Amino acid sequence: MPKPLFRKKEETKTNNLFSIDFEQKEQHKVNKMSQMTIASILRRRRSKEYIDLIKTLDAGGKVANQHQIEAIINQLKKDFPEISLPSMLVGIISKCYLGGTYEVHTLSILGNIIEHFHRGESLGNTYLEKARSLAMFGGYSFIEVYTDCLRAVDESGDVSVINF
The missing domain is CATH 1.20.5 (Single alpha-helices involved in coiled-coils or other helix-helix interfaces)
Incomplete structure (x- = not known):
């Protein structure tokens, strides 16, 4: 058996x-x-509309209105419908020419805030600090700050990636 x-x-x-x-x-x-x-x-080229919206931040004075912020966020959603940028994008750093000095302003996508920072003033975020020198002296229009890299955008919309 x-x-x-x-x-x-x-x-x-x-x-x-x-x-x-x-x-x-x-x-x-x-x-x-x-x-x-x-x-x-x-890595795609940024749209002219998006670049122009970032350039208009100085025209809004020291305090940009909510309409400008919403326009930028809506343009990002339009340019990148496949992904959810607010979960990845920490902020945007660009050179600010207000008052004749080289300052930077940051756009925090998550907090919907635009802040202006003077030279030497802390941005309060390691990722944003890394982008500051590129924004000031790198020859780029603005720097998109993500949790894993920086994306430097030039006048034509071309994107350079700087990994951490």
Whole structure:
């Protein structure tokens, strides 16, 4: 008479562990692909409308109105409908010419705030501080600050990526 096999459960368990491990590796590939796709999307040339909106921040004086901020956010949504920028974009740094001095102003997308900072004044955020020198002396129109990199945008809309 044949003996019953008790190893069936162990084999099933091993197969399940392998399946779980395989599924996790596949999910990691999907996540990695998504990051690569997002990076590729954000590498696209910026629209003239978006660049012009950033340039008009100085025209608003020391305190830009909510309408300007909403216009910039709406243009970003229009230019990048595939992704949710507010979750990734920390802010935008650009040179400010108010008062004849080289200051920077920051646009915080999350807080919907535009602030002007004098030379030497702390921006209060490591990512924004890294972008300051590029905004002041790098020859770019503005710098988009993300949690993983800086994206420097020139007058023509071309984007240079500076990874941390």
